[in-house]
Amino acid sequence: MDLKIFGPSGVPDNEFKKGLHTLLESEPAWNDLAQWFLTTESFEEDDEHSSRAMSATSLLPEQFFDCVYALRFILEAWQIHHLRLLDIQRDLFALGYDSDAIDRLGGLLQRIEPARGRVYASFIRSEHENAILPTLEDLDVVCDLRPIFEDYVFPAPVAAAGVDYKRIMGFSCIVLVELVTEDSEGRNHRLSFQMTEKALADLQSALGRAHDQLDILKASTRELFAKHD
Numbered sequence: 001m002d003l004k005i006f007g008p009s010g011v012p013d014n015e016f017k018k019g020l021h022t023l024l025e026s027e028p029a030w031n032d033l034a035q036w037f038l039t040t041e042s043f044e045e046d047d048e049h050s051s052r053a054m055s056a057t058s059l060l061p062e063q064f065f066d067c068v069y070a071l072r073f074i075l076e077a078w079q080i081h082h083l084r085l086l087d088i089q090r091d092l093f094a095l096g097y098d099s100d101a102i103d104r105l106g107g108l109l110q111r112i113e114p115a116r117g118r119v120y121a122s123f124i125r126s127e128h129e130n131a132i133l134p135t136l137e138d139l140d141v142v143c144d145l146r147p148i149f150e151d152y153v154f155p156a157p158v159a160a161a162g163v164d165y166k167r168i169m170g171f172s173c174i175v176l177v178e179l180v181t182e183d184s185e186g187r188n189h190r191l192s193f194q195m196t197e198k199a200l201a202d203l204q205s206a207l208g209r210a211h212d213q214l215d216i217l218k219a220s221t222r223e224l225f226a227k228h229d
Helices: 014-024 027-039 048-055 061-080 085-094 099-129 197-220 222-228
Strands: 135-149 168-182 188-196
Touching (some): 014 099, 027 061, 027 099, 061 085, 061 099, 085 099, 168 197, 188 197
């Protein structure tokens, strides 16, 4: 069975089937979904606009993102494979979905069709931005107050006179950081490290300088950005 929306020899994966099932069961929320696709500037799940739109619908968060995933997939395939709406509907019929429901879904797809170019642009931009190197996905920071004892826990062969490993000399503020990255194959990698307060200040300064350089880079290439937005 040749299904055009999945490409040559392609088949629907479980995530798409789950999303499509949720979408077909969520018809009362289709107006909200259409409005979101036609007005949002970002199609990412963690976007603030997505969160506001999600809270305004009758859908649970997981249902909202399942529906968005299915519609994004269809719009991307529509653009990539130069399909007609009829091609998409025939493929969904072939997967065994109810013909009346697919007819009604065709109306929703017609409404959001103007967004398909932006949906594809978002998809291909993400593919390029996440290529080659792992991408930062999450950041956790914990502040720790660390006691400074007079001696180490592990005993020295000959203890220094007057040194007491149980005596606290003071405290030091330490920042514990964990970075979570995701590679191009979807695998997570974690990097944990600690910083002193001075090192944190140096990092903040470096990030501020990086923002300054980024602003200069964007300003110097504004015409190029405008041409490809």
